[in-house]
Amino acid sequence: MSETPLLELTDIGKYYGNIIALRHVTTHVNAGEVTCVLGDNGAGKSTFIKILSGVHQHDEGTFKLEGEEVRFESPREALDRGIAAVYQDLAMVPLMSVWRNFFLGSEPKKGSWPLQWIDTKSAKRVAKEEMAKMGIDIRDTEQPVGTLSGGERQSVAIARAVHFGAKVLILDEPTSALGVKQSGVVLRYIVEAAKRGLGVIFITHNPAHAYPVGDRFLILNRGHSMGNFAKDEIDQNELTRLMAGGSELEELQAELSQAISGV
Numbered sequence: 001m002s003e004t005p006l007l008e009l010t011d012i013g014k015y016y017g018n019i020i021a022l023r024h025v026t027t028h029v030n031a032g033e034v035t036c037v038l039g040d041n042g043a044g045k046s047t048f049i050k051i052l053s054g055v056h057q058h059d060e061g062t063f064k065l066e067g068e069e070v071r072f073e074s075p076r077e078a079l080d081r082g083i084a085a086v087y088q089d090l091a092m093v094p095l096m097s098v099w100r101n102f103f104l105g106s107e108p109k110k111g112s113w114p115l116q117w118i119d120t121k122s123a124k125r126v127a128k129e130e131m132a133k134m135g136i137d138i139r140d141t142e143q144p145v146g147t148l149s150g151g152e153r154q155s156v157a158i159a160r161a162v163h164f165g166a167k168v169l170i171l172d173e174p175t176s177a178l179g180v181k182q183s184g185v186v187l188r189y190i191v192e193a194a195k196r197g198l199g200v201i202f203i204t205h206n207p208a209h210a211y212p213v214g215d216r217f218l219i220l221n222r223g224h225s226m227g228n229f230a231k232d233e234i235d236q237n238e239l240t241r242l243m244a245g246g247s248e249l250e251e252l253q254a255e256l257s258q259a260i261s262g263v
Contacts, residue, residue, distance in 0.1 A: 004066060004067045005028035005029055005030050005064075005199075006029050006030060006031050006065070006066060006167055006168055006199040007028060007029040007052070007063075007064070007065060007083075007168055007199060007201075008028045008029075008062075008063075008064040008067075009025060009026060009027055009028065009061065009062070009063055009064075010026050010061050010062045010064075011024050011025070011026055011060060011061035011062070012024075012025040012026070012048075012051065012058045012060065012061035012062075012063065013025070013058065013059050013060030013061055014047050014051060014056065014058055014059050014060075015059050020223045020224075021044055021047040021223050022044045022047050022048060022051075022058075022220075022223050023060075023223055023224055023225075024061075024224065024225055025044070025048065025061070025218070025220070025224075025225045026061075026225065026228055027216065027218040027225075027228045028216070029168060029199040029200075029201055029216075030199055030215070030216075031167070031197050031198065031199050032194055032195070032197050032198070032199070033194055033199060033200070033215040033216065034190060034191070034194050034200040034201075034202055034213050034214050034215050034216075035199070035200070035201050035202070035214070035215065035216040035217075035218065036201075036202045036203075036204060036210035036211075036213075036214035036216070036217045036218070037201060037202070037203045037204075037218045037220065038204060038205065038207060038210055038217060038218070038219050038220070038239065038243045039205065039219065039220035039221060039243060040205055040221070040243070040244070041205070042222060043205075043220040043221055043222060043223070044220045044222070044223040044224075045172075045203050045205075045220060046172075047223075048203075048220070049085060049170055049172055049203060051063070052078070052083060052085070052168075052170055052201065053072075053075050053078050053079075053083060053085040053170060054072030054073065054074050054075045054076070054077050054078030054079075054083070055075055057071055057072070057073070058071070065081060065082075065083070066167075081167075082165060082166055082167030082168060083166070083167070083168045083170065084161035084164070084166035084168070084169055084170065085170040085172065086154070086157045086158060086161060086169065086170065086171050086172065086174065087172045088172050088173050088174075088176065088177070091104075091157075092104075092145050092153060092156070092157070093145070094144060094145060094146025095144050095146060096144065096145060097141060097142050097143065097144060097145065098127065098138055098140075098141040098142070098143060098144075098145050098148070098156060099123050099124045099127040099128075099141040099142070100123075101145045101156060101160075102123075102126075102127040102130070102131075102141075102156060102159070102160050102163075103123055103127070103160075104160075106164065107119070107123050108122045108123050108126065124141045124142070126163075127141050128141050130159050130160075130162070130163045131155070131156065131159045133159075133196075134155065134158065134159045134162065134189055134192050134193070134196075135188070135189070135192055136152070136155045136156070136159055136189070138152070138156075149182055149185075150177060150178045150182050151178055151181075151182030151183070151185035151186050152185070154171075154174045154178075154185075154186045154189070155185065155186065155189045158171070158189050158190075158193055159189075162193060162196060162198065166198060167198060167199065168198065168199045168200075168201065169193055169198050169199070169200050169201070170201045170203065171190065171200065171201065171202050171203060172203045173203055173204055173205070174186050174190075174202070174204075175187065175204065175206065175209050176204070176205070176206075183209060187209060187212065187213050190202055190213050191213050194213075194215075202214065205243075207236055207239045207240045207243060208236070210239070211231075211236040211239060214231060215230070215231055216228070216229065216230055216231070217229045217231070217234060217239055219239070219242045219243050221242075221243070226242045226243070227242055
């Protein structure tokens with residue numbers, strides 16, 4: 001494994017007028033590892049994603065990609081440099097087939113311009129093969145993607161990003177609307193993507209999903225970093241406590257105990 005992280009962020013800050021969206025956020029992402037970014041609603045996770053993916057630019061700190069300081073001006077620029085973001089809405093068309101959603105504007109072509117057409121046979125084969133490499137068994141790539149389960153749709157989006165050359169894969173709350181079984185499916189694909197050498201950034205508010213798959217944990221609370229830990233530096237209970245604000249969780253637990261006991 002390379003000693004230089006794929007991504008390295010140091011003291012990243014972002015402001016909207018007088019509002020602090022992020023401040024003094026530091027972490028890194030290695031190839032073949034999963035960096036989990038945890039926080040409740042309003043913690044700053046969305047702003048963090050937007051900076052990484054080129055939607056917004058940071059106001060403070062340094063952002064390095066493979067050792068080179070960068071400042072992306074657009075999502076296309078970030079994508080061209082190998083940073084792919086898979087958002088909760090997945091940017092899929094439910095009535096279109098699995099293979100069409102897999103390529104979605106980047107289909108293989110036959111012929112020469114101006115007489116070109118989609119190489120349907122090749123597209124179906126490549127989509128099926130690439131998903132199989134991730135351990136995803138889609139029986140019929142002609143079926144509408146809307147007929148797949150939530151976990152299967154997430155897996156198609158992950159396989160698509162891997163196929164098109166992502167070095168860093170950002171997953172925005174991929175398990176938030178899923179049940180236990182489907183969440184397990186997605187977590188397995190996250191691990192598989194890391195095994196294939198990608199640096200994975202897993203955005204979540206669920207420590208129980210993050211801890212089993214994560215190698216590093218960045219905890220955000222109201223735009224501030226509550227810590228940046230390797231897995232051997234923190235356990236799941238402490239991860240949960242810090243994510244909830246530490247003392248705030250302890251105060252809430254005390255209040256609940258009083259309410260339940262009737263004191």
